[in-house]
Amino acid sequence: MPPKIAEVIEHDVCAACGACEAVCPIGAVTVKKSAEIRDPNNLSLYEKGAGYQVCEGCLICSRVCPVVDGFIENELANVRKFFAAKSSNSARSQDGGVTSGILKSLFKQGKIDCAVGITRNEKWEPEVVLLTSAEDVERTRGTKYTSDPVVAALRQAFEKYDRIAVVGVPCQVHSARLIQDNINEKIVLIIGLLCMESFHHEVMLEKIIPEILKVKIEDVRKMEFTKGKFWVYTDDGEVHSVPIKDVAKYARNPCHHCCDYTSVFADISVGSVGAPDGWNSVFIRTEAGEKYFDMVRDEMEIMEDPKPGLELVGKLIDMKRKNNAEHFLEVCKEFSFETGIRNETM
Numbered sequence: 001m002p003p004k005i006a007e008v009i010e011h012d013v014c015a016a017c018g019a020c021e022a023v024c025p026i027g028a029v030t031v032k033k034s035a036e037i038r039d040p041n042n043l044s045l046y047e048k049g050a051g052y053q054v055c056e057g058c059l060i061c062s063r064v065c066p067v068v069d070g071f072i073e074n075e076l077a078n079v080r081k082f083f084a085a086k087s088s089n090s091a092r093s094q095d096g097g098v099t100s101g102i103l104k105s106l107f108k109q110g111k112i113d114c115a116v117g118i119t120r121n122e123k124w125e126p127e128v129v130l131l132t133s134a135e136d137v138e139r140t141r142g143t144k145y146t147s148d149p150v151v152a153a154l155r156q157a158f159e160k161y162d163r164i165a166v167v168g169v170p171c172q173v174h175s176a177r178l179i180q181d182n183i184n185e186k187i188v189l190i191i192g193l194l195c196m197e198s199f200h201h202e203v204m205l206e207k208i209i210p211e212i213l214k215v216k217i218e219d220v221r222k223m224e225f226t227k228g229k230f231w232v233y234t235d236d237g238e239v240h241s242v243p244i245k246d247v248a249k250y251a252r253n254p255c256h257h258c259c260d261y262t263s264v265f266a267d268i269s270v271g272s273v274g275a276p277d278g279w280n281s282v283f284i285r286t287e288a289g290e291k292y293f294d295m296v297r298d299e300m301e302i303m304e305d306p307k308p309g310l311e312l313v314g315k316l317i318d319m320k321r322k323n324n325a326e327h328f329l330e331v332c333k334e335f336s337f338e339t340g341i342r343n344e345t346m
């Protein structure tokens with residue numbers, strides 16, 4: 001029987017989180033734009049040992065795929081605490097630097113051995129990396145709105161490290177949680193970013209930035225989606241922007257089917273929406289989230305009851321669902337397995 005992820009790939013709703021690559025015992029999956037599985041439908045076509053391994057149908061990958069698992073109806077039901085925060089060192093971070101601040105402090109205190117993050121070069125070509133020190137964290141600051149299989153890096157991390165932190169967008173956080181629950185307990189902390197959509201590299205780097213924004217990618221210092229516009233800040237101090245609707249239509253296909261805005265499966269979710277400019281909105285969702293945030297709290301400035309707060313977050317959750325739930329439920333009808341939007345609390 002082909003694994004369920006074969007249907008996810010076939011219907012072009014693979015989020016490219018990288019989880020199947022991380023857990024496949026024989027290395028039969030690689031994830032770039034989406035997962036590529038070695039001949040899931042006709043296992044007889046390939047000879048084993050011809051430079052790659054052929055899928056053996058063990059179905060482990062199907063247990064960690066976020067699309068196979070489906071979405072949760074009420075995203076905010078497991079939020080224990082909500083506040084705004086800013087790290088004592090937020091320079092070069094995307095917003096308040098809480099994500100980098102948490103990781104840096106945990107490395108300095110010796111509480112984690114490894115974290116997964118994304119760096120970029122001057123052409124905004126991203127690279128998924130394993131971080132092992134507070135200095136490494138510096139290289140990952142800033143949001144890359146392109147998609148990379150962050151969770152695949154866990155394959156290497158599990159071989160070397162015992163206390164691993166994961167930072168990712170909701171699809172990656174979801175699969176990291178499924179791996180932690182089903183396969184490997186070495187993940188100790190999952191930090192989830194808020195996410196409305198992401199883009200294939202070539203779409204962002206060859207169309208949106210040069211053609212729509214009319215900016216050279218090498219000149220870009222920061223990108224940001226906020227207040228109804230996509231903003232690009234360049235090294236010469238100029239600010240360029242276009243309405244979000246002009247670029248959102250170019251988002252990846254799985255993002256048009258995604259119904260998780262706030263990383264409901266994270267221990268701690270971090271975003272910008274809901275907090276004042278220069279601050280992060282922070283959602284503590286689990287006991288582990290409380291424990292690890294308490295360890296780093298002294299290095300953060302905290303704002304209780306921030307404005308615009310959860311009301312705006314709720315509106316954006318609803319907007320993402322309104323746009324995407326119907327698309328997702330349509331695809332679900334085509335699957336041979338049961339998935340959908342579950343009416344349960346995490």
Ligand SMILES: Cc1cc2nc3c(=O)[nH]c(=O)nc-3n(C[C@H](O)[C@H](O)[C@H](O)COP(=O)(O)OP(=O)(O)OC[C@H]3O[C@@H](n4cnc5c(N)ncnc54)[C@H](O)[C@@H]3O)c2cc1C
Pocket residue numbers: 092093094095096097098099100101116117118119140141142143144145146147148150167168169193194195196197198225270271272273280
């Ligand atoms: C694709 C995408 C879409 C987003 N959309 C929204 C949104 O709609 N609303 C909102 O409030 N927030 C959104 N965010 C989150 C926001 O941009 C910030 O990442 C968040 O507020 C944390 O800020 P910070 O200052 O703590 O991050 P920093 O301290 O700058 O740390 C950045 C962290 O993000 C990680 N990272 C960067 N790019 C990626 C990526 N592509 N995939 C996985 N990890 C990555 C880095 O490894 C690093 O750990 C989005 C993030 C991404 C990656």
Ligand code: SF4
Pocket residue numbers: 003023024025026027028029037054055056057058059060061062
């Ligand atoms: S079914 Fe097993 S062998 Fe095949 S891709 Fe999935 S994990 Fe790998």
Ligand code: SF4
Pocket residue numbers: 005008009013014015016017018019020021031034035064065066067068175
């Ligand atoms: S586990 Fe992730 S990368 Fe693999 S098929 Fe599912 S969504 Fe795609």
Ligand code: SF4
Pocket residue numbers: 015147169170171172195196197198254255256258259260
């Ligand atoms: S919208 Fe964000 S979380 Fe959802 S599939 Fe796209 S990148 Fe992943």
